[in-house]
Amino acid sequence: MIExxxxxxxxxxxxxxxxxxxxxxxxxxxxxxxxGIIVTFPALFAIxxxxxxxxxxxxxxxxxxxxVGPYGIFQPVADGxxxxxxxxxxxxxxxxxxxxxxPVFLVVVVFMGYAVLPIGRNMTLVNMDAGLLFFFAIGASxxxxxxxxxxxxxxxxxxxxxxxxxxxxxxxxxxxxxxxxAVVMMTGSLSLNRIVDAQNQYSYxxxxxxxFTPWGFAGFVLFAIAATAETNRSPFDLPEGESELVAGYFTxxxxxxxxxxxxxxxxxxxxxxxxxATLFLGGYSAPLQILGFVPSWxxxxxxIMLSMCVFIWVRGTLPRLRxxxxxxxxxxxxxxxxxxxxxxxxxxxxxxxxxxRWVVCSAILLVAYVFxxxxxxxxxxxxxxxxxxxx
Amino acid sequence: MRRFNVCGLPPIRxxxxxxxxxxxxxxxxxxxxxxxxxxxxxxxxxxxxxxxxVLLKNTVHxxxxxxxxxxxxxxxxLELDAQFAGFAQILxxxxxxxxxxxxxxxxxxxxxxxxxxxxxAKPIVGLVIAAGVFAILxxxxxxxxxxxxxxxxxxxxxVMDIGNALMGxxxxxxxxxxxxxxxxxxxxxxxxxxEKEDAR
Numbered sequence: 352m353i354e355x356x357x358x359x360x361x362x363x364x365x366x367x368x369x370x371x372x373x374x375x376x377x378x379x380x381x382x383x384x385x386x387g388i389i390v391t392f393p394a395l396f397a398i399x400x401x402x403x404x405x406x407x408x409x410x411x412x413x414x415x416x417x418x419v420g421p422y423g424i425f426q427p428v429a430d431g432x433x434x435x436x437x438x439x440x441x442x443x444x445x446x447x448x449x450x451x452x453x454p455v456f457l458v459v460v461v462f463m464g465y466a467v468l469p470i471g472r473n474m475t476l477v478n479m480d481a482g483l484l485f486f487f488a489i490g491a492s493x494x495x496x497x498x499x500x501x502x503x504x505x506x507x508x509x510x511x512x513x514x515x516x517x518x519x520x521x522x523x524x525x526x527x528x529x530x531x532x533a534v535v536m537m538t539g540s541l542s543l544n545r546i547v548d549a550q551n552q553y554s555y556x557x558x559x560x561x562x563f564t565p566w567g568f569a570g571f572v573l574f575a576i577a578a579t580a581e582t583n584r585s586p587f588d589l590p591e592g593e594s595e596l597v598a599g600y601f602t603x604x605x606x607x608x609x610x611x612x613x614x615x616x617x618x619x620x621x622x623x624x625x626x627x628a629t630l631f632l633g634g635y636s637a638p639l640q641i642l643g644f645v646p647s648w649x650x651x652x653x654x655i656m657l658s659m660c661v662f663i664w665v666r667g668t669l670p671r672l673r674x675x676x677x678x679x680x681x682x683x684x685x686x687x688x689x690x691x692x693x694x695x696x697x698x699x700x701x702x703x704x705x706x707x708r709w710v711v712c713s714a715i716l717l718v719a720y721v722f723x724x725x726x727x728x729x730x731x732x733x734x735x736x737x738x739x740x741x742x
Numbered sequence: 743m744r745r746f747n748v749c750g751l752p753p754i755r756x757x758x759x760x761x762x763x764x765x766x767x768x769x770x771x772x773x774x775x776x777x778x779x780x781x782x783x784x785x786x787x788x789x790x791x792x793x794x795x796v797l798l799k800n801t802v803h804x805x806x807x808x809x810x811x812x813x814x815x816x817x818x819x820l821e822l823d824a825q826f827a828g829f830a831q832i833l834x835x836x837x838x839x840x841x842x843x844x845x846x847x848x849x850x851x852x853x854x855x856x857x858x859x860x861x862x863a864k865p866i867v868g869l870v871i872a873a874g875v876f877a878i879l880x881x882x883x884x885x886x887x888x889x890x891x892x893x894x895x896x897x898x899x900x901v902m903d904i905g906n907a908l909m910g911x912x913x914x915x916x917x918x919x920x921x922x923x924x925x926x927x928x929x930x931x932x933x934x935x936x937e938k939e940d941a942r
Contacts, residue, residue, distance in 0.1 A: 446800075449802075449803075449806065479825060480825055480900060480901060484825075484830070484833070484901075485825075485829050487829075488829040488830075488833040488836075491832070491836065491837025491838070492836045494837065494841055495809060495837075495840060495841065495844075498841065498844055510848075514848070517841055517845070521841065539902070540902075541901050
């Protein structure tokens with residue numbers, strides 16, 4: 352029974368495919384997996400948007416949407432219908448082809464990342480030897496879509512937003528890759544399934560997740576910072592800062608193309624949350640051994656939704672960074688710490704079992720953090736900025 | 743993975759001699775690497791992207807078309823089961839080089855089409871250089887078939903093998919490249935920060 356509940360989607364796909372003749376069964380299974388991903392994550396996107404609007408409303412002492420349905424729960428449906436029926440406006444001087452391709456490209460790329468994520472036990476669409484590399488390669492090409500959107504709109508706000516977004520995404524991609532490299536060093540594999548298997552063990556009923564080691568904890572925090580910046584979320588949402596740039600690179604988009612950008616952003620956030628959960632939070636494994644009877648996919652989705660809640664919470668809490676603070680933070684704080692974390696992961700690996708490696712690794716990371724964050728950043732004078740070209 | 747024969751025709755052996763070397767033409771004879779429909783699609787995509795990169799008028803369009811050619815090459819690596827090379831191609835060429843190209847075009851105000859057209863005034867010189875480069879590359883490729891043993895099966899190379907090779911046999915080239923890139927990075931920073939003193 353437990354086994355059945357765990358594998359319910361696999362069994363369902365097998366059952367559906369069994370109606371087809373033999374040679375068609377395998378393609379049908381693949382197709383069903385793709386359809387499952389393309390249906391599930393937009394549904395989660397609708398739930399997240401509602402959660403965000405209600406949650407942010409509560410944090411800011413207002414109601415949020417409460418007109419459509421009981422407590423406003425049908426708001427995403429109304430939004431969907433609205434964006435489908437709105438006029439699609441393309442500016443006269445815009446580059447029509449590139450303007451059209453940008454949102455399409457973004458959505459395609461964002462969904463492709465899910466191909467390698469282990470959503471549950473035996474639920475990886477493509478089990479690749481270099482799955483992690485695939486995810487990052489696909490994620491890097493979403494920068495191109497942002498640029499295409501910003502450039503093709505022929506609007507200075509769009510272009511400025513695109514430049515900011517691309518600069519920010521390139522800067523934070525380095526710490527993102529470096530912080531996940533520690534996990535690869537420890538597992539000895541780029542395959543996401545192998546990474547989950549390495550964490551899916553228990554001693555004294557507690558899991559062997561990487562977040563429960565000094566290097567893993569530091570790596571997770573750095574990964575979370577870099578992932579927030581990579582998805583252009585608050586407090587790193589300068590590329591679409593509405594007080595300065597209207598809406599950044601998608602200023603000139605309306606109707607369903609705008610909805611595609613919105614969808615791409617949230618599905619991308621879920622994808623990178625899923626990657627973070629896979630790398631540091633044990634993927635689909637249960638947080639306690641006695642909870643092993645709950646289906647594995649349930650844990651994966653709850654980890655994703657939990658991190659979406661954290662994204663919303665952070666958005667409601669922190670003010671937006673300034674451009675120079677953003678870059679200083681990336682290159683002078685996050686990057687050195689990720690590099691140090693790689694070294695610490697090596698020390699952890701070669702010190703052998705025992706209490707000593709906990710003490711040494713934690714001490715190195717703590718000293719580095721205190722030195723860099725408390726003393727090093729104090730010299731940065733986070734006061735009013737002196738402008739070089741504008742007075 | 744099963745590979746499809748082109749048009750479902752019986753396999754044709756196409757082995758030719760050219761300048762004393764064995765040359766393999768697309769075919770599905772025994773011992774040769776079969777070329778699938780996928781190969782032709784990818785090849786068409788890459789060539790179309792590269793041609794568009796040369797022929798289009800708007801410089802940003804050219805850069806985007808070049809990205810298509812990069813993607814085609816990455817797909818070609820993947821089609822040959824070289825996962826690491828394919829993904830590294832996407833990560834570096836599409837994620838970084840294409841973005842850099844586009845940035846350079848935008849920051850230098852080069853995206854406007856010049857009045858006297860984008861085509862070179864001296865096409866003969868370009869033709870000669872292109873033919874020369876092509877001849878050298880073709881010569882190297884043809885030589886390599888004679889030097890290397892003829893592979894009959896797909897070589898199994900995992901990411902770990904590549905890592906071992908980089909850290910073992912090829913560690914010196916790796917270090918030299920790393921040194922070069924570090925020097926370039928420091929140089930770029932110095933070029934960018936020279937006016938800092940009198941700015942504030």
